[in-house]
Amino acid sequence: MSSPLKIVWFSNIPLDSAAGKAIYLQLADGIMNLIRRGKLQAEQKIPSTRELAEILNINRVTVTKAIVELQQQGWLESFVGRGTYISKHIPIQILPANHSLPRKKAAGTSPVELRANKLSANNYQVITTKLYLDDGYPDPTFAPLKDFYRAYRSQLTRSGLYTRFGAYSHPHGSVYYRKIIADYLNHTRGLNTTSENILSTRGTLMAIHLVCSTLIEPGDFIVSGIPGWNRAEQNFLHAKANHIGVPVDEHGIVVDEIRKLCHRRKIRMVYVTPHHHYPTTVPLRIDRRLELIQLANEYGFLIFEDDYDFDFHYSHRPLLPLASTDENGVVLYAGSFSKNFSPAFRIGYLAASESIIQQLSNYRILVDRQGDHILDNAMAELIQQGVLQRSIRKAVKVYKEKRDLFAELLSDKLGDTIQFTLPEGGMTIYTSFDPSIDLERLSAAALKKGLYISNGKIHQYQNYNTNSIRLGFASSTKSALTRSVNILHDLLLQK
Structure with missing residues (x-):
């Protein structure tokens, strides 16, 4: 015993x-x-x-x-x-006899020394409230999910199992997807591309990262507008580039400032969101568009054109992108289906010269191999069948109604404490609050009432702070927009 x-x-x-x-x-x-x-x-x-x-x-x-x-x-x-x-192979004593078994350490407490880097904390917000005035997300009810399900299912049941599921394929994307995207961009945006000019990506952010990792060297100068998109700027820093911010006014990024910079140093790339500047939503005026293309040709720099919400313009037809006037391959044109389908599906593309696409593919194979060809092909079917285009047309009509209602609510309820310009397109109203209003406190108070709004920190820079935030309207119902503005009205009365 x-x-x-x-x-x-x-x-x-x-x-x-x-x-x-x-x-x-x-x-x-x-x-x-x-x-x-x-x-x-x-x-x-x-x-x-x-x-x-x-x-x-x-x-x-x-x-x-x-x-x-x-x-x-x-x-x-x-x-x-x-x-x-x-077992005789067990060490004599793994832990002291009077030692209690340690709990697993939480992530972030690794004993391995972490090297310092230039990246700040990449915070993100997961919205769980019932009410939200977000960063400009789409209404998911317009996503043709049933059609997408059928298209995806058809990809799984067609013949050619080995080529579809048994082997790796092109790192730059499926041939079918790239062909459909090239035709789609040529028809809707005035580009002149073939499938060889297209790289499949998992959204615009991936495209930015691939470009920064492949085409940018440490010490290169990258220019973008201030305020701008923090995620893009963090990629510039990760590539060890020198980021230079230039002003943005009511007509978009100030191209004259870029010309002045070109006289002083060698610019490698300019990052722009010309259709609706992020975050201010203002379009880049035609003369500045043409001048920026001219500067790129004259001084030999790349233009990364992030066209994140091309389809949503309400005053007239969408403005054609810079890439439509590019004759020398200086523009890298990136887009995704996050705004006109759903952010949950990471499907995007980058259009550029064949030589650049090949370079990006050579790097992409190291981090993602080839992307999701089945998902891409399902989206391509929706485009070829016109399903996506029809859902966009429906959404544009409703989003315009929401924009007009939201602008009216803001003016009626918050008019004394805010300023904004009615955006020509997009899914948000960039709203400036009175300097006396602490946006961080307002955001926290709204959260307690079940309403999410940004605290504005993401749009603040060392020498720039207009006390402004993006208030998204597209993803909410009209009744939710009314309730949301009423909550802000009541909170500001208590200030």
């Missing part, structure tokens, strides 16, 4: 039939912990399966399964006629 002390150790192994984990695995883990604590030493004999079953008041078969599990993992060794022992 085993020693009384050993019996106590085994009898204290916790077993819970309601724990959702097999009893034999709980027993195996318990014995493993005894070994790790140093209670059981290498080459020490443990009680027989019959003894353990009696000690723990469980079935002997369960004990046998636990012993077999530990033997397979190398913790125990069994010998015919002699019994079962702690």
Whole structure:
């Protein structure tokens, strides 16, 4: 019979039939912990399966399964006629005998020394409130999910299993997707592309990262508007580039400032959101568009055109992108389906010269291999069948109505404390609050009332702060917009 002390150790192994984990695995883990604590030493004999079953008041078969599990993992060794022992390969004592088993350390407390980098904390917001005036997200009710389901399912049931599922394919995207995207961009945006000019991406952010990792060298100068998009700026810093911010006014990025910079240093790339500048939503005026293209040709820099919400322009037809007037391959044109389908589906593209696409593909294969060809092909089918285009037309009509209602609500309820210009397009109204209003406190107070709004920090810079935030209207119902503005009105009255 085993020693009384050993019996106590085994009898204290916790077993819970309601724990959702097999009893034999709980027993195996318990014995493993005894070994790790140093209670059981290498080459020490443990009680027989019959003894353990009696000690723990469980079935002997369960004990046998636990012993077999530990033997397979190398913790125990069994010998015919002699019994079962702690493996002789176990260190003499893994932990001191009086040491309790440590809890797993939380992520972020690794003992490995982390090297300092230039990236600030990339915070993000997961919205869980019922009311939200977000950063400009679409209304998911317009996403043709049933059509998408059918298109995706058809990809899974067609012939050619090996080429579809049994082997890797092109890192720059499926041939079908790139062909459809090229035709789509040529038809809707006035580009002149073929499938060889298209790279499939998982959204615009991936395109920015690929470009920064492939075409940007440490010390290169990248220019963008201030205020701008923090995610893009963080990619510039990650590439060890020198980021230079230039002003943005009511006509978009001030191109004259870019010309002045070109006289002083070699610019490698200019990042712009010309259709609706992020975050202010203002379009880049035609003369500045043409001048920026001229500067790129004259001084030999790249233009990264982030056209994140091309389809949503309400005063007239969408403005054609810079890429439509690019004759020398200086524009990298990026877009995604996050705004006109859903942010949940990471589907996008980058249009550029064949040589640049090849370089980006060579790098992309190291981080993502090829993307999701099945997902891309399903989206391509929706485009070819006109499903996506029809859903966009419906959304534009409703979004314009929401924009007009939201602007009216803001003027009526918050008119004395805010200023804004009615945007020609997009899904947000860039709203400036009176300097006396603490946006961080307002955001926190709204959250307690079940309303999400930004605290404005993401649009603040060292020498720039207009106390402004983006108030998204597209993703909310009209009644939700009314309730949201009423909450802000009541909170500002209490200020």
